[in-house]
Amino acid sequence: MNQTNDIAERINELENVRALRELVDNFSILADKKDVWKQTELFTKDATVDSYVNGELTSSLKGTQEIGTAFEAYLSNFEIVYHINGQHVVSINGNQAQGTLYCRVDLINSVNESIS
Known part of the structure; x- marks a missing residue:
């Protein structure tokens, strides 16, 4: 393999890793907005x-x-949903990807209680 092909393959892999990261981030943002039906468009x-x-x-x-x-x-059980995505490590082999992403999810709901 010549150097030009090697660079093209490396660029392609970097673009694919970035696309996977954007997929995870978009999934999280849509969850935060509770835009579930837009979120399902990310799935086959x-x-x-x-x-x-x-x-x-x-x-x-x-x-x-x-x-x-x-x-x-x-x-629907929560008023506020907030994702914070962290470390993201992925390896790509052909049309398969495997990896780990750390994500913290805060689910917030308020309770109205009357004090007598």
């Missing part, structure tokens, strides 16, 4: 979202309609 129509707690599968959502309905119901 046959996407699956699996949620795990302590290593155990707690839910499996299939398709954008099911994902959107579940996200909307969950986010």
